[in-house]
Amino acid sequence: MATRKSQTLELAILGTLKEGELHGYELRKRTLALIGQVRSLSYGSLYPALRDLTQSGYLQVDESAAHGVRRGANPRARISYSLTAAGKERLNELLAEAGPKEWDDESFAVRLALFSQTDVRVRVRILEGRHTKLVERLEAIRESLSRGMERMDSWTLELQRHGEEAVEREVRWLNELIDNARSEEKEMNK
Numbered sequence: 001m002a003t004r005k006s007q008t009l010e011l012a013i014l015g016t017l018k019e020g021e022l023h024g025y026e027l028r029k030r031t032l033a034l035i036g037q038v039r040s041l042s043y044g045s046l047y048p049a050l051r052d053l054t055q056s057g058y059l060q061v062d063e064s065a066a067h068g069v070r071r072g073a074n075p076r077a078r079i080s081y082s083l084t085a086a087g088k089e090r091l092n093e094l095l096a097e098a099g100p101k102e103w104d105d106e107s108f109a110v111r112l113a114l115f116s117q118t119d120v121r122v123r124v125r126i127l128e129g130r131h132t133k134l135v136e137r138l139e140a141i142r143e144s145l146s147r148g149m150e151r152m153d154s155w156t157l158e159l160q161r162h163g164e165e166a167v168e169r170e171v172r173w174l175n176e177l178i179d180n181a182r183s184e185e186k187e188m189n190k
Contacts, residue, residue, distance in 0.1 A: 005106060006049065007094070007101075007107075008035065008106055008107045008110050009031075009035065009041075009045065009046075009049050010049065010053065010090075010094070011091070011094045011095075011107075011110055011111075011114070012031045012034040012035050012110050012113075013027070013031055013046075013049060013050070013053060013059075014053070014058065014083065014087055014090060014091040014094065015034065015091060015095075015110070015113075015114040015117060016030045016031045016034065017059070017081060017082060017083045017087070018083060018088070018091060018117060020082070021062065021080045021081065021082035022080060022081060022082075023078060023079060023080045023081075024043075024046070024047070024050070024079060024081070027046070027050075027081060028041060028043065028046050031046070033113075034109070034110050034113045034114070035109065035110055050081060053087070054081075056086075056090075057084060057086045057087070058083065058084060058086055058087035058090050059081050059082065059083065059084060059087055060081070060082050060083070060084050060087075061079060061080070061081060062079070062080040062081075062082065063078075063079050091117075095114065095117055095118045095119070095122065096119065096122055097122075098122045098125035098126050098129065099129075100129060100133075102126050102129065103126050103127075103129035103130035103133055104133070108126075108130055111126055120181060120184050120185045120188055121185060123181050124178065124181045124182060124185055127174055127177050127178045127181055128178060130174055131171065131174040131175070131178060134167055134170055134171050134174065135171060137167055138164065138167045138168060138171060141160065141163055141164045141167060142164065144160065145157075145160050145161070145164065
């Protein structure tokens, strides 16, 4: 799993399975809750990811429940997945990462959803990185607005203002999260 999207899916799956063993349908439902804001999750992307994670040694497959299924039923729905020791290590590696890909639009929601499993120092770095990224985005939006206001029709202008307000709201929210995380970090270092 090499691409940013596949690594985000990998993190979401491993983070979801940290709670315990799940069958495919429940795993999809819970993983979708983590990544649903940034992308959809079809069985066509979930099962290849599960296969790759299993082949990498990160997941263990339990097919024993499938043997008790009545004749003609879909046994695939009863296959359960759980983390191996290597999967737990891989999850910890992914949770320890705090670089630019962790605060981009694709990954941030998943990272935030897994903050309870993430070291507070890593949380602070991710939040600060996301904040910096959004402040830069806000500056670009404002510059674009000031340059092109006279060329924009009223609807395009409203769309730009809406984008500006959304980024401003997220920056304020991140300021609060950063303050809380820094306070938690200080308490931890006492």
